[in-house]
Amino acid sequence: MGGEVLTLGQVRRGDVAVAGGKGANLGEMVAAGFPIPPGFVVSAGACAAFFRHIELAERLEGLSELTDEAVKRRCDEIRRMIYQAEPPGPLADDIMSAHADLTREMGGEPVYAVRSSATAEDLGEASFAGQHETYYYVTPDKLLDMVKRCWASLWSPEAVSYRRTQGIDHAEVFMAVVVQEMIRSEVSGVTFTVNPVSGDSGEIVTESSWGMGAAIVDGRVTPDHWVVTREGLSLKEKRIAEKKYLVPARLEEGQKTRLLETPLDLRKKETLTLEQLRLVSQWALKAEEHFGGPQDVEWAMAQGRFYLLQSRPVTIMGREEIGRGLEGAYVIFKPIVENFTEPLTPLTAEAFQVAFSPPLMRIIKGWLYVSLRHIRAMLPFKLTDEELAQMLYSFDNQPERFRVSPAKLPFFLIGLYLFYLTMGVFSARTWNIPGDFMDGFRRLAREVDEDDSLGPVEAMTKLFLWSRFFQPVGHQVMLVNFTSLRYFIWMGLLQKFLRAWTPDIRSDAESLLCSGAEGVLSAEMGRGIWSLAKTAGKNPRVREILEANKPENALALLKAVPEAQEFVFELDRFLEKNGHRGLKELEMASPRWAESPAPVLGMVRNYLLVEADPEGHEKAVNQARRDLEAEIKTRLEKLPLEKPFRLRWRVVKFIARQSKHFSRMRENSRFYHTLGFYIIRRKVLRIEAELMAQGRLKCKGDVFYLKKKELDRLQSGELGWLDVEDVIRERRMEYIRLSKMSPPKVLGLKLPVKKSEPAEDEGETLRGQSASPGAYQGLAHVILDPSTDIELKPGEILVAPYTDPAWTPLFLTAGAAVVEIGSYLSHAGTVAREFGMPCVVDLPDCTKLIHTGDRISVDGDHGLVRFIRGQEGEL
Amino acid sequence: MTIFLKILAFLLGLTVAVQLVAALFGIVDLRYALARAWPRLVRGILIWSAATVLLAWLLGPGYRLSFLLGVVLYLPFYYVCVYLGGKLFFRRNLNLLEREK
Numbered sequence: 006m007g008g009e010v011l012t013l014g015q016v017r018r019g020d021v022a023v024a025g026g027k028g029a030n031l032g033e034m035v036a037a038g039f040p041i042p043p044g045f046v047v048s049a050g051a052c053a054a055f056f057r058h059i060e061l062a063e064r065l066e067g068l069s070e071l072t073d074e075a076v077k078r079r080c081d082e083i084r085r086m087i088y089q090a091e092p093p094g095p096l097a098d099d100i101m102s103a104h105a106d107l108t109r110e111m112g113g114e115p116v117y118a119v120r121s122s123a124t125a126e127d128l129g130e131a132s133f134a135g136q137h138e139t140y141y142y143v144t145p146d147k148l149l150d151m152v153k154r155c156w157a158s159l160w161s162p163e164a165v166s167y168r169r170t171q172g173i174d175h176a177e178v179f180m181a182v183v184v185q186e187m188i189r190s191e192v193s194g195v196t197f198t199v200n201p202v203s204g205d206s207g208e209i210v211t212e213s214s215w216g217m218g219a220a221i222v223d224g225r226v227t228p229d230h231w232v233v234t235r236e237g238l239s240l241k242e243k244r245i246a247e248k249k250y251l252v253p254a255r256l257e258e259g260q261k262t263r264l265l266e267t268p269l270d271l272r273k274k275e276t277l278t279l280e281q282l283r284l285v286s287q288w289a290l291k292a293e294e295h296f297g298g299p300q301d302v303e304w305a306m307a308q309g310r311f312y313l314l315q316s317r318p319v320t321i322m323g324r325e326e327i328g329r330g331l332e333g334a335y336v337i338f339k340p341i342v343e344n345f346t347e348p349l350t351p352l353t354a355e356a357f358q359v360a361f362s363p364p365l366m367r368i369i370k371g372w373l374y375v376s377l378r379h380i381r382a383m384l385p386f387k388l389t390d391e392e393l394a395q396m397l398y399s400f401d402n403q404p405e406r407f408r409v410s411p412a413k414l415p416f417f418l419i420g421l422y423l424f425y426l427t428m429g430v431f432s433a434r435t436w437n438i439p440g441d442f443m444d445g446f447r448r449l450a451r452e453v454d455e456d457d458s459l460g461p462v463e464a465m466t467k468l469f470l471w472s473r474f475f476q477p478v479g480h481q482v483m484l485v486n487f488t489s490l491r492y493f494i495w496m497g498l499l500q501k502f503l504r505a506w507t508p509d510i511r512s513d514a515e516s517l518l519c520s521g522a523e524g525v526l527s528a529e530m531g532r533g534i535w536s537l538a539k540t541a542g543k544n545p546r547v548r549e550i551l552e553a554n555k556p557e558n559a560l561a562l563l564k565a566v567p568e569a570q571e572f573v574f575e576l577d578r579f580l581e582k583n584g585h586r587g588l589k590e591l592e593m594a595s596p597r598w599a600e601s602p603a604p605v606l607g608m609v610r611n612y613l614l615v616e617a618d619p620e621g622h623e624k625a626v627n628q629a630r631r632d633l634e635a636e637i638k639t640r641l642e643k644l645p646l647e648k649p650f651r652l653r654w655r656v657v658k659f660i661a662r663q664s665k666h667f668s669r670m671r672e673n674s675r676f677y678h679t680l681g682f683y684i685i686r687r688k689v690l691r692i693e694a695e696l697m698a699q700g701r702l703k704c705k706g707d708v709f710y711l712k713k714k715e716l717d718r719l720q721s722g723e724l725g726w727l728d729v730e731d732v733i734r735e736r737r738m739e740y741i742r743l744s745k746m747s748p749p750k751v752l753g754l755k756l757p758v759k760k761s762e763p764a765e766d767e768g769e770t771l772r773g774q775s776a777s778p779g780a781y782q783g784l785a786h787v788i789l790d791p792s793t794d795i796e797l798k799p800g801e802i803l804v805a806p807y808t809d810p811a812w813t814p815l816f817l818t819a820g821a822a823v824v825e826i827g828s829y830l831s832h833a834g835t836v837a838r839e840f841g842m843p844c845v846v847d848l849p850d851c852t853k854l855i856h857t858g859d860r861i862s863v864d865g866d867h868g869l870v871r872f873i874r875g876q877e878g879e880l
Numbered sequence: 881m882t883i884f885l886k887i888l889a890f891l892l893g894l895t896v897a898v899q900l901v902a903a904l905f906g907i908v909d910l911r912y913a914l915a916r917a918w919p920r921l922v923r924g925i926l927i928w929s930a931a932t933v934l935l936a937w938l939l940g941p942g943y944r945l946s947f948l949l950g951v952v953l954y955l956p957f958y959y960v961c962v963y964l965g966g967k968l969f970f971r972r973n974l975n976l977l978e979r980e981k
Contacts, residue, residue, distance in 0.1 A: 355977055358973065358976075358977060359970065359973045359974055359977065360973075361973075422891075425895075425898065426894060426895075426898060426954075426957070426958075426961070427958075427961055427962050427965075429898040429899075429902070430898055430901050430902045430905065430958060430962075432902075433898060433899055433902030433903070434902045434905050434906070434909055436902075437920070438909065438910075439910075439913055439916075439917060441913070442909065442910075442912075442913075444912075445912055462974070466970065470966060470967070470970055471962075471963060471966050471967075474959065474963050475908050476908070477908050477909045477911070477912070478905065478908075478909045479909065479912075712977075713977060714977070714978065
C-alpha cells in the first residue's frame, strides 16, 4: 500500500497527525483485537498533497480578513475547485489499489462508509462547524469523489469562521479520511458505559434499532432503550420504542431517501435479546478498559456477527451546561413547558420566538424562559430573584408578605392603566360573548391552508396576529387565550367567598361547581371518541379488528371490511373536526391525528378493553354538582339575611358562571390555536416535500431542525443538502441529549431546596404540587406514550411524563393521576378536577421512581405520593 | 386644580371609550350570529352610548370638552398603539431572527 494510504492495522493511537482522531482510534482497536470492519485510511499527508496539487494556498490569502459574505463566496469557490480537480495520479492509484486489496480480502464488491477524520485535537470542537462528513453506500466508482468531499468539508464557512476565531492557520489544516467496509447491519446501536444523562457509572445504557446505525446517531428514530448494571450485567430498565423508521442496509434502485418506514411487525418488536445485550455491554466495557475511561460505542450486528464501529469518550451533558454564559436570571415559563417533556425543535422554537417577545421571553435550548429582570421591572413589589422565581414557577409559592415599593407603585399604576387602554377592548369584546364565537377560525384556517401564496410566516401572521383591524375577535385566538386568563381571577374569588361563607365545604368544591360547561371542544372531542367506541362496540367485526390488531394496522383492515364502513365514515367525520390534534401539539414536528389516526384508534380500543362508561361518569359528576349546590344553598341559608334575598348564593352562582365562561374560552382557544399550528405545519411539510423532490433534503422531519433563514436559503437554491446535512445532524444530536433531561427551573441563580414537612415515612414520600384535591390509594401504572401503551385497568393510578388531550380517555378509567411536569393549570389538573380525581403534578422523574405495580397513595390536597411497601401487586 | 380635573375627565373619556369601542366591535364580532345575538349587540351599543352622553352632560361645560376629547382620541390611540404596534412588534421579532447568526 502507498505511503499516504494505510490499512487500519498499520495505524496506532499516536498517529492522530497522520490518520486523524477517528482513524487512529480505529487502528488502535484493530490492534487490540476488537471486531472492527476492515478498511484503510487516506492520510492527512494525502490531503496536503492534493491541496498543493490544486494550488489551494493562493486562494487562502486574506481569507481571515474577509466579511462573512465574502468568506461564504470564497468557500463556495474552494469547494467547487476541490470537487472538480482530479487527485494526482499516484494518490488516486494508491486509493484504488487499497480498495482492490480490500475487495480481495472480503470477497465480492464491497460498499463503503467514508468518514472524515480531523487531525488536530484543537479541531475537536470544529465538528460542530461541519467538519465531520460521513458518506454511506459509497460504491467504488464514487470512492474518490467522496474522499474529496471529506476534504472539502474543511472549507465550509462555519469551519473557516471557527478557525478564524481560534486563530488556527487555514493553510496548516488537513483532513484524513477513513474508508471502511459498510456493514449491512440488521440491528445497530450505541452503548454508553456510563449513563450519559445522570453520569451514573453503575449503569450501562444501550440504544438499539433496526437497520443501519445512522438512524439512531442522527436522532431520526426513537430507539429501544436498555439499562444494565455494570456489576453482573443484569437488566435494570427496558423501554421498547415504536421504531417507525429505519435506514436500510441496501438502497433500492431509484431510492432517494435513506429513511424508510419500518415494517409494521418490527416496529414494536425488541431489537435485542438479553444475550445480545450482554454481548454488546461486554464489548463496550472492554473498550472502556482499553481506553481507560467511559466510552460511547457505536456497534452493528450483521448475519449473527458483532462489529464495533467506533468508540469515543462519553460526553455527559449536564443540566448545568444549559444557559452557561447567559446574562441575567431566567425562570422556565411553566404554562408552556408543561405541555412538553421535550424541548422545542429549532423551527418551532423560532416560531415561538416571533410570537413572544425577546428579551422578556427567550427560548433557551428549546425551552421557553422568562427574564426575571424584566418581570421585576413590571411589578411594584420588593422581591428577591429567588422569591420572584419561586412565585413565577408555581403559584403555590407566594411570598408570605408582599412588600410594596413606593418608588415603583406610580409607574405600575400608569402601566396598569395603559394595559387597560390597550387590552381593555379585547377583554370587553370577549365578556359574555356566545360560546361558539371562535368557530369562524376554522374557515379562516382553511382559507390560509388553501392559499398557496402564503408561506409559513405569512400563515402565522394571518392566523395568530391581528392581520386586519376589523377582524372578528374569534379570529384572534391567541389574544382570546390571553384574555381568558381572567378565569383565575374568578376562580380565586370563588374560593375566597366559598371558604369564607362555608369554611368546611369539600376540598374540590370550586372545581366541581365550575365543571360541566357546555360547548368545551376538547370535552366534545372526548365524547366523539366515546361515540366511536360505542359504534365499534355494536359491530362485532369492528370490535374484533380493533381488539386483535395494533392500532397502526387496524385502519387498513377496517377500510377493507364492508361491515366497518359506518365506523370508518364516523372516524373520517371525527378527524375532519379533530384531525389537527395529536401528541405534543404545540410542537410543529409532532404528527397529527389526521396524518396518522392510530392514536385515536388506540383510544377507541382502550375504551373497548376497559369497558369504561364516560356517560355514567358524566352523570355522576353532574349529580355531585347538583348535590353540592344544594348543600351550599342550605349552608348559606344559615347566615344572616340570606333567606329573604339569597344575595350570597347569587354571588356564588354569578362567579361560578363567569369561571365556566372563561374556562371554556381558554380550552376552546387552545383547540383553535393548535389548529393554527397544524396549518403552519402543513405549509412547512409542503416545503419539505418540494425540497426532498429536489434532493436538497433527504429525510422526512429534517426540516424542523433547520432555522427559517436556512429554509429560505434552501428554497432559493443558495444552500444544498451538503450545506445543511451536518447542521441537521448536530441539532438532532443536541435535541436528543436535551430530551433526556428535564429543563432546569431557573437559569442564572440557585433556588433553595423545596421545604419539606417532617413526615415519619419521608423516605417513601414523593412531594409534588397539588393539581386536583382528594385522596386515593391503588396500583400505579406508568404510561409513557398513550398511543402505544393504553391498557390502563379501571382504578389504576396513571403515572405519566405529561398529559395532553390524547391522554383524556385514560382519565376515565384511572383512580388518580401523577404527572412529572405541570401545574394547577395544566391539562392533567384541569381534566382531573373535571373528573373529580386526585392529581399530583410537578413530580420530576416520577415515571422512573414509581414502577408499574407499585402500590401508592395519592394525596391531592397536599401534593404527596406515598409508597405503600409490601403490598405491591395486591388489590 | 381645574387642570388636574380636566385631565381626570380626559382619562374618564378614554376609559368609557374602551367599552364603547368594544360595544361597536360587536357588529364585527357577532355578525356570524346576528339573528340571535342582535339584542345583546344593540343593548351594548345603546348602554355605552347613553353612558357617554350622560357623563358628558353630567360633567358640565367646564369638563365636557376634555371628556369628549378623551372619547374621540381613543380610537386613533387604539389603532396606532394596538394594531400598528402589534404589527411593528411582529416585524421587530422577525428582524431579530434575521439578525441572529
